[in-house]
Amino acid sequence: MNDDSLQRILYLLADGQFHSGQELGEILGVSRTAVWKHLQKLEGLGVSLESIKGKGYRLCGGLDLLDSERIRSQLSSEARSLLAELDVHTIIDSTNNYTMQQTVNRENGYICLAEQQTAGKGRRGRQWVSPFGKNIYLSALWNFDGVASLEGLSLAVGVVIAETLEQLGIAGVQLKWPNDVLWRQRKLAGVLLEVTGDPAGLCQVVVGIGINASMPTSSAFTIDQPWVDLEAIQAELNIARHITRNDLIAALLTNLLPLLHNYADQQFATYRERWERLNVYAQQLVELHTAKSVFGGRMLGVDGSGALRLSTEEGETLFHGGEISLRARNDSAD
DSSP: OOHHHHHHHHHHHTTOOOBOHHHHHHHHTSOHHHHHHHHHHHHHTTOOEEEETTTEEEETTOOOOOOHHHHHHTSOHHHHHHOOEEEEEEEESOHHHHHHHTTTTOOTTEEEEEEEESSOBOGGGOBOOOOTTTSEEEEEEEEEESGGGGTTHHHHHHHHHHHHHHHTTOTTEEEETTTEEEETTEEEEEEEEEEEEOTTSEEEEEEEEEEOSSOOGGGOTTOOSOBOOHHHHHHHTTOOSOOOHHHHHHHHHHHHHHHHHHHHHHOGGGTHHHHHHTBTTTTOEEEEEOSSOEEEEEEEEEOTTSOEEEEETTEEEEEOSSSOEEEETTOOOO
């Protein structure tokens, strides 16, 4: 089944209502046997499909599919002017991988979204669990003049994610240096930056963002740290209004695109106090694990470049991003 056929049958069934095989076949222009084969492939994606004789087929609970026009319609005028392209995929290996391949041909403000990633990437070579139609997998492309101008960018993106969630009524979001967005000590979202081009000249930055919106428990068994999704948070906070993925993406892009547009001039100093307000380990005893060493001390915050400030027996030490894992003292999560 090609990508177009997959999208068409998904959009037909997304309403959660029953549709007969004959109806689906007539709309798609295929036989009922072909419809059945298509539906078998949907089940292979982990989509919960119900079949009742005499009624037809339906997706249990429906699907909140990505809708580029709905997202565009909710953007601020500034964000809309900065958006070059909104590229929505059904299935992709990784939105970051795909966007990295587009750096020569795409302009600032290229946004890649996907319903599912087959090889989603997290920090430190980890897999980003990416079930179909449940979470947000987003990558944004922007050009910068040298990697020095990128200092603190991943932290600033974390601030934007947290503040966007706050704007939508999600209270209690916090940030863990350098890339994690937490809620009550559980991971809700993450940021992965990848850079290509000339480190001293024009370089292209891909900002990857993953947000757990409605993570099925059956998909999360490989996640090796405490996690949470927006669906569970809204239930715990008794928020009646359902935040759709399209609503969240539109709100996020409204804040993210201006950040990327202005970052070369503003730098992390603009976001430092806002990051400190959300620092989950502020003034706590922590451990930093590198490939070769473990450092312990008190988390003082971050400096103007986004480096972590750690108070140790030898005095204050700065740590920059990279293959570093931060955790609270006696906490196994990283």
